[in-house]
Amino acid sequence: MLRAENICCTLKNGRKILDDVSFQLQKGEICGIIGPNGAGKTTLMKIIAGVLKPSGGSVKVEGCLINQMKRRETARKIAYLPQTTHAVPCSVYDSVLIGRKPYMTWHPKQEDRSMAEDVMDELGIAHMKDKCVTELSGGEFQKILIARALVQNAEVLMLDEPINHLDVKNQVEIMETAKSITERRNLTTLIVLHDLNLAVRYADKILLLDNGSTLYYGNKCEMDEAHLSSAYKIPIEIKSINKKSYVIY
Template sequence: MKLDIIDLNLSYGSTKVLNGLNMQAKPEITALIGPNATGKSTLLKCVAGILKPTGHILLDGEEILDKRNKELREMISYLPQEIPDLTTLTVMEVVLLGRVNSLSWKVSEEEIDQAYGVLEDLGLDDLAPRPMTELSGGQQQMIYVAQSLVRNPSLLLMDEPTNNLDMQKQLEMFELIKGVTAEKEITTLMVLHDINLASRYADQIVVLRDGKVFCSGPAEEVINEDIIQEVYGVKSTVHFHQDGFPQIVPLCSVRCLPWQKRKDQGLAHQGSVDFGQQN
């Protein structure tokens, strides 16, 4: 399923968040990267139908901004950065919510088998009967990843899916997403702050700045020291892994904060307290 985003605009009050954004994504992993407050999460919410921007969002040439939520759910699976509190449910119930709108709906044996299958793929099937309250934050995050996959979506939207995950779980999750995306020809669009993970696993990287696309392409084209400094304001070194993808080592910020200026000028902080000997 091909995703086309054309001249997308959205404001929060007087603040322009998306500013004539244009991009494309196809059945592969596309990573959205960029500094904070550049519109990455807002863009996912627009594609998911949560926010109503102006412009066009096309799936295989069909406008989706006018579709009802029910129709959207059949095509799209969205994993938000802030997960709703479902800790009163069991793991299996949370995963099954990816297949039905409400647990009061009749759940088929096939749907239960699909839920177990996804949990098994993630090595989490032993957690199925346990309450979510007994799980660590990282385990809960993996369960929500399972919930997003059990829908068998054509378009998979993931906002910071590695939140709360340790190094091993991050790699395992990305290997699964990479495999499922290729096997089922899913268009996967995810927001990431870890540039090195994006470089390793994404087929395409879209760099956002000021609510629009700054540049896009495969990692070897967009991950370099000049772009990192211009977009993030960070000096870095970039080297290539033996498998061919670039990896970044951040060195320092190019911005000088007020405390650094005072330090360089040898000035004390105004209003500072003397913690020396007191009478």
């Protein structure tokens, strides 16, 4: 279980990036983090992943305080995939295997290699094992990064804008992958999204941020159009068609 309490982040000049953000997620749940540009989504992700220290508040995974853990220990509990702009020229296998870094002393052991191979099988990417990452399509590349995060064997999975620059088919495929692994592995998953329809479709809970504050946190079904319109400053409606919710703007 993931619990974030009263997270604050203030710059030296006094500007507040995050102001008293709190939420709690259970195992097997997906939380979609949405909000306009500059709302503080990525900063919140960095703080939860332990790569950025908050000005105040705490993050706990299974009752353990992230702030007091070493980076290595945090990486065993939280698999964090930041926004990725470039691919490193290395084989698919190596870029998945690197997910075992938090468990390595010098070099990967047989156990690490087997785990990487198992995850590649699970995500159906084993056939491109020897390909160079730079030769992959955007969707394939994102799958490789998700495989790397899974190899970390963490309880929390965090994806920061994983479907940016992908076509509709690949967007759906990546979101389906995220949903199925969350269910299968009983993970707690946080995904930063700009596509409100995908957020409503795949997330169980929604965290709507605006100017560093929580505008809404709760079940996706209870989210009000007014919250969205207020955050994005444009009229937004939520329609239900065939028992499915659609965000129209």
